[in-house]
Amino acid sequence: MINIRQETTEDTKSVYEVNLHAFGRKAEAELVERLRGTAGFIPELSLVAEEDGKIRGHLLLTGVHIKTKDEEVPVLALASLAVLPKAQKQGIGTLLIGKGKELAKINGYNIIVASGHPEYYSKFGFIFAEEKGLFSKLNSGSEFMAAELSPDALDCVKGEAIYPEVFFAV
Numbered sequence: 001m002i003n004i005r006q007e008t009t010e011d012t013k014s015v016y017e018v019n020l021h022a023f024g025r026k027a028e029a030e031l032v033e034r035l036r037g038t039a040g041f042i043p044e045l046s047l048v049a050e051e052d053g054k055i056r057g058h059l060l061l062t063g064v065h066i067k068t069k070d071e072e073v074p075v076l077a078l079a080s081l082a083v084l085p086k087a088q089k090q091g092i093g094t095l096l097i098g099k100g101k102e103l104a105k106i107n108g109y110n111i112i113v114a115s116g117h118p119e120y121y122s123k124f125g126f127i128f129a130e131e132k133g134l135f136s137k138l139n140s141g142s143e144f145m146a147a148e149l150s151p152d153a154l155d156c157v158k159g160e161a162i163y164p165e166v167f168f169a170v
């Protein structure tokens, strides 16, 4: 059975390995390592999927903000979602995103932004961010997605999603 739980310091090496093997390169694994040392890191929102005592997947939601014309609105960015290749297509990614969204809401967030795989993220309520008046220097157009965790959360939040510098090294 898959258990989704908060990562602990003992999981750090396994989380690195999951990201390394899922993406087939070091960049995302290193991004996760660097984000742990930033102000936006929220321990409750770095989640692992564990099965038989082994880490099969990882999700990291990290704090960023949207700069509107009047204010800076705290939101979450989906920094990494990774499932070990041999454990993919078994619903682990779905479990991680579901739990992540639930915990995001409990932690007071109404918006998550993400980049990559529109076909995948659209299964989980993510829409094209541009259509809601959001943009990002990290990526543009169809790869930049956003999810509302409460109805119409994006209606009054338009502007640029500001990511910390470490994202731009990926």
Ligand SMILES: CC(C)(COP(=O)(O)OP(=O)(O)OC[C@H]1O[C@@H](n2cnc3c(N)ncnc32)[C@H](O)[C@@H]1OP(=O)(O)O)[C@@H](O)C(=O)NCCC(=O)NCCS
Pocket (backbone or CB within 6 Å): 022, 023, 079, 080, 081, 082, 083, 084, 087, 088, 089, 090, 091, 092, 093, 094, 095, 115, 116, 117, 119, 120, 123
């Ligand atoms: C993307 C990823 C996290 C999906 O994890 P997973 O555990 O295999 O996902 P699930 O089993 O929960 O799949 C849920 C659905 O998405 C589909 N799906 C899986 N990977 C997909 C992809 N890359 N693109 C589109 N759809 C995808 C599945 O077929 C399934 O569809 P269904 O509900 O119609 O059956 C995993 O493939 C992965 O780690 N990929 C490499 C890293 C990556 O690209 N991460 C995401 C970008 S940050």
